[in-house]
Amino acid sequence: MEPGAAVTGSDVSADGLIAELLDMGFDFDDITAAVGAIGPRRAEVLEVLLGGPGPGASAGQAKRGGGAPSRPASSTALPRPAGKGTKSSNPRGRLRQSSITNHISSAAGSRNESGREACASFPCSESPVDHTVPVGVHVCSKLGSELQFSIENTRTDCSYKDKVGAVLQKHFGFSSLKGFQMEVLNAWFAHKDCLVLAATGSGKSLCFQIPALLTTKIVVVISPLISLMHDQCLKLAKHGISACFLGSGQPDSRVEGKAMAGMYKIVYVCPETVLRLMEPLKKLAEKPGIALFAIDEVHCVSKWGHDFRPDYRKLSVLRENFNSSKLKFLKHDIPLMALTATATIPVRDDIVKSLKMLEDTTIVLTSFFRSNLRFSVKHSKTSASSYRKDFQELIGTYNASRKFKGKEQQILHEIDPDSESSSCDSLNDSASDDEDANIDSASRGAKNAGKLKTGMTLVKENTENELDLYPGVDDFDVSCGEFLEALQPESSVFPAQSSETSSSECLELGPTIVYVPTRKETVELANFLCKSGLRAAAYNAKMPKSHLRKVHQQFHCNELEVVVATIAFGMGIDKSNVRRIIHYGFPQSLEAYYQEAGRAGRDGKLSDCTLYCNFLRAPTLLPNKRSEEQTKAAYRMLRDCFHYSLNTSTCRAKILVKYFGEEFGPDRCDMCDVCINGPPQMHDFKEEAIVLMNVLHGRSVSIQGDETEDMICSNVSHYRSGRRRFGEAPNFIMVVSHIREKLPRYAATDRIWWQGLARILEGMGYIQEAAETPRVSIQHPELTEEGLKFLNSRSQQPLYAHPDAAMLLAMNDPRPFSESSEWGRGWADPAIRRQRLAGRKTGRRKRMRRSGQGQHPTGFTTAKERLAAILSKKRKR
Numbered sequence: 007m008e009p010g011a012a013v014t015g016s017d018v019s020a021d022g023l024i025a026e027l028l029d030m031g032f033d034f035d036d037i038t039a040a041v042g043a044i045g046p047r048r049a050e051v052l053e054v055l056l057g058g059p060g061p062g063a064s065a066g067q068a069k070r071g072g073g074a075p076s077r078p079a080s081s082t083a084l085p086r087p088a089g090k091g092t093k094s095s096n097p098r099g100r101l102r103q104s105s106i107t108n109h110i111s112s113a114a115g116s117r118n119e120s121g122r123e124a125c126a127s128f129p130c131s132e133s134p135v136d137h138t139v140p141v142g143v144h145v146c147s148k149l150g151s152e153l154q155f156s157i158e159n160t161r162t163d164c165s166y167k168d169k170v171g172a173v174l175q176k177h178f179g180f181s182s183l184k185g186f187q188m189e190v191l192n193a194w195f196a197h198k199d200c201l202v203l204a205a206t207g208s209g210k211s212l213c214f215q216i217p218a219l220l221t222t223k224i225v226v227v228i229s230p231l232i233s234l235m236h237d238q239c240l241k242l243a244k245h246g247i248s249a250c251f252l253g254s255g256q257p258d259s260r261v262e263g264k265a266m267a268g269m270y271k272i273v274y275v276c277p278e279t280v281l282r283l284m285e286p287l288k289k290l291a292e293k294p295g296i297a298l299f300a301i302d303e304v305h306c307v308s309k310w311g312h313d314f315r316p317d318y319r320k321l322s323v324l325r326e327n328f329n330s331s332k333l334k335f336l337k338h339d340i341p342l343m344a345l346t347a348t349a350t351i352p353v354r355d356d357i358v359k360s361l362k363m364l365e366d367t368t369i370v371l372t373s374f375f376r377s378n379l380r381f382s383v384k385h386s387k388t389s390a391s392s393y394r395k396d397f398q399e400l401i402g403t404y405n406a407s408r409k410f411k412g413k414e415q416q417i418l419h420e421i422d423p424d425s426e427s428s429s430c431d432s433l434n435d436s437a438s439d440d441e442d443a444n445i446d447s448a449s450r451g452a453k454n455a456g457k458l459k460t461g462m463t464l465v466k467e468n469t470e471n472e473l474d475l476y477p478g479v480d481d482f483d484v485s486c487g488e489f490l491e492a493l494q495p496e497s498s499v500f501p502a503q504s505s506e507t508s509s510s511e512c513l514e515l516g517p518t519i520v521y522v523p524t525r526k527e528t529v530e531l532a533n534f535l536c537k538s539g540l541r542a543a544a545y546n547a548k549m550p551k552s553h554l555r556k557v558h559q560q561f562h563c564n565e566l567e568v569v570v571a572t573i574a575f576g577m578g579i580d581k582s583n584v585r586r587i588i589h590y591g592f593p594q595s596l597e598a599y600y601q602e603a604g605r606a607g608r609d610g611k612l613s614d615c616t617l618y619c620n621f622l623r624a625p626t627l628l629p630n631k632r633s634e635e636q637t638k639a640a641y642r643m644l645r646d647c648f649h650y651s652l653n654t655s656t657c658r659a660k661i662l663v664k665y666f667g668e669e670f671g672p673d674r675c676d677m678c679d680v681c682i683n684g685p686p687q688m689h690d691f692k693e694e695a696i697v698l699m700n701v702l703h704g705r706s707v708s709i710q711g712d713e714t715e716d717m718i719c720s721n722v723s724h725y726r727s728g729r730r731r732f733g734e735a736p737n738f739i740m741v742v743s744h745i746r747e748k749l750p751r752y753a754a755t756d757r758i759w760w761q762g763l764a765r766i767l768e769g770m771g772y773i774q775e776a777a778e779t780p781r782v783s784i785q786h787p788e789l790t791e792e793g794l795k796f797l798n799s800r801s802q803q804p805l806y807a808h809p810d811a812a813m814l815l816a817m818n819d820p821r822p823f824s825e826s827s828e829w830g831r832g833w834a835d836p837a838i839r840r841q842r843l844a845g846r847k848t849g850r851r852k853r854m855r856r857s858g859q860g861q862h863p864t865g866f867t868t869a870k871e872r873l874a875a876i877l878s879k880k881r882k883r
């Protein structure tokens with residue numbers, strides 16, 4: 007059979023058939039025995055190899071009886087087809103379990119040891135169960151913000167339940183489906199489109215994997231990353247389910263033809279490939295049929311989401327083309343199943359609309375609350391100078407565990423002479439060059455990064471203050487998945503926990519992921535941790551693939567204690583025992599934060615999610631390429647993150663789940679830092695609020711509330727309530743300076759504190775941002791109608807509120823920005839500031855005069871003169 011030819015199911019030559027079946031992973035001896043007994047009839051041979059009846063059965067048994075060669079440890083016995091229960095296990099249909107090295111080498115176009123090109127596909131383990139169940143189930147809810155969900159599960163079809171239970175037990179080893187998984191399956195049985203919103207790690211994949219095992223039809227899964235598809239295919243192979251992925255990462259050109267001929271139960275594709283394969287998919291829909299289209303990580307559809315992929319939007323073609331009015335052979339529209347863990351209400355609406363999902367789409371919404379995640383936020387400069395303080399505890403924990411085990415600390419990454427050099431190798435080099443574990447400046451970090459062995463590209467790109475984008479679909483072969491955990495469990499650096507230490511209060515030892523915003527920081531922090539004795543590695547998109555692969559592999563095998571990564575270390579990480587997720591610096595959105603934090607504790611055990619960030623500096627890092635609309639959305643998302651970090655009074659879990667539109671039942675998690683520490687004492691902010699709002703309104707007041715129009719600052723005198731053109735609104739810095747200047751009692755107050763008050767008033771709806779594109783912190787405040795009403799009411803009521811985290815910092819340390827010098831402290835006083843600024847100007851002029859630099863090289867002294875000269879030159883031209 008020619009490579010690339012589609013498999014049609016007709017008879018083929020014996021050699022071709024043997025080659026094809028070998029590629030599918032069947033044992034050579036079993037194949038030759040079956041082909042010898044039956045002849046080169048593909049369908050029958052396949053049936054025999056898959057455990058069906060026929061002459062091949064005896065052939066296979068005979069062969070085995072004759073002493074089949076022993077199989078590698080990674081081989082997986084084929085499960086028996088349903089309903090064909092025999093006591094002995096299937097003797098013939100052994101799979102060659104794909105090893106990760108096969109897949110990696112195949113990705114690189116290399117050959118495996120047997121000389122055949124490794125095939126990134128995963129053969130089917132059983133004949134599908136033909137099952138068509140009449141269904142009258144209605145698990146429905148309205149779309150959009152009035153989301154409702156009927157938990158009434160009316161299905162009483164025992165055989166259906168039994169079949170699901172049998173498949174679940176047989177392939178996955180689980181005793182029962184989770185409630186939401188059952189709801190999703192019910193919707194699928196009812197031929198309905200379904201939007202599944204369930205927490206990270208809750209088991210969404212099973213919702214589309216089970217249907218593949220209940221029918222003879224194929225499940226097509228659309229996924230955003232090849233590494234994610236790859237990871238899932240490996241897991242399915244492990245569970246004895248045939249799957250493959252298609253697209254640019256697929257090294258074997260024949261797989262696509264086989265997939266379109268229905269040879270794999272589950273076919274993973276990226277959106278681009280779906281668009282290209284519309285015609286073959288229509289044929290597949292006719293025979294053997296498509297059970298459903300699952301669109302995983304469906305938040306990528308929405309522009310309002312945190313990880314927008316334009317090609318996802320084009321997936322509306324699925325609903326437009328695969329319906330019973332377009333394809334006459336269909337009895338029902340092929341159901342769409344869209345799944346995500348992070349979709350706010352606007353994102354959900356956008357998904358349903360963009361994908362043109364049906365009116366009666368079922369929405370299955372589970373709680374986003376993860377009861378085993380302990381959230382906390384800590385103030386930090388998040389620079390190299392604070393590493394020692396912030397990571398002291400983490401370093402102590404890992405080092406203590408090793409001491410306890412009597413192991414010596416070791417340098418971590420052995421250099422593989424054959425592989426591309428990696429940053430970790432170099433990190434170790436740096437570590438041995440310099441025994442001092444302290445890194446206290448960015449320049450030092452850059453210097454260490456400069457020692458990396460990996461050549462200029464890596465050095466330059468990894469030391470830039472650049473953000474990583476979410477990985478593109480071509481991000482192939484870096485993910486290994488949990489599959490590897492099973493391969494090398496003995497290599498774990500984490501001591502086994504005794505049952506006494508695994509109480510809900512005690513955090514077990516397990517791997518940590520530290521997310522940092524920039525590539526440069528991945529290298530710097532990993533370097534620091536390595537030097538402090540931890541098994542740590544850096545991970546960012548610009549590092550060599552071989553290094554990234556190694557990090558994935560070591561992480562999944564529990565050889566690494568800490569991975570310091572950008573967002574590139576992302577979707578598809580389904581590792582059960584991650585105990586800590588640390589964000590060192592602000593994430594780009596709360597959606598991203600929750601998804602990243604959700605990689606902790608997937609085994610249900612207590613895990614920590616800690617955000618270190620600078621309360622005094624609003625986050626500013628935005629992705630490079632963005633439209634105006636995206637800039638606005640990016641600032642809004644950063645602002646939500648900033649407010650989350652500054653919150654001192656509401657349970658963190660509550661804020662997070664509320665962000666996704668969920669009303670949090672218990673009101674508090676009793677685990678996060680806010681629940682544990684309790685809120686700070688409330689303050690009556692009325693006096694300061696009136697001062698601030700009066701200035702915004704264009705008048706100043708004394709503390710008692712008497713208006714003194716003569717105190718009006720000329721800069722803000724024109725300012726009246728109501729929306730106005732950007733530029734007319736006063737700058738917040740100006741407003742605070744004005745207050746400090748005019749009211750001596752506020753002369754030494756900090757702007758950070760006033761910004762906190764502005765956030766409180768904004769939250770109450772009394773002030774708002776006047777600029778078209780609101781930044782993270784309010785910059786051009788203006789009064790709202792509500793604010794004006796409050797101001798005019800001259801109410802005697804106090805205005806109590808909890809100070810936020812930045813205000814508390816400013817109150818506890820009255821000079822958070824001005825360092826410790828007297829000189830710095832003096833800047834808070836407007837009189838001293840004016841004096842100093844005046845001194846600066848005259849000093850500069852004097853110096854220029856003395857050195858004869860009074861004139862610009864062009865001969866003009868002022869910028870205005872220079873500009874006039876340039877304009878006249880242009881005019882002459």
Ligand SMILES: Nc1ncnc2c1ncn2[C@@H]1O[C@H](COP(=O)(O)OP(=O)(O)OP(=O)(O)O)[C@@H](O)[C@H]1O
Pocket residue numbers: 180181182183184187204205206207208209210211212346347578580604608
């Ligand atoms: N019914 C079940 N009983 C027990 N464990 C389950 C069940 N369903 C799924 N799981 C397990 O839950 C884990 C997470 O599953 P999965 O990867 O599907 O999560 P997910 O919801 O897709 O997460 P993410 O949003 O991060 O992609 C897997 O290890 C899976 O084996």
Ligand SMILES: [Mg+2]
Pocket residue numbers: 210211302
């Ligand atoms: Mg998933």
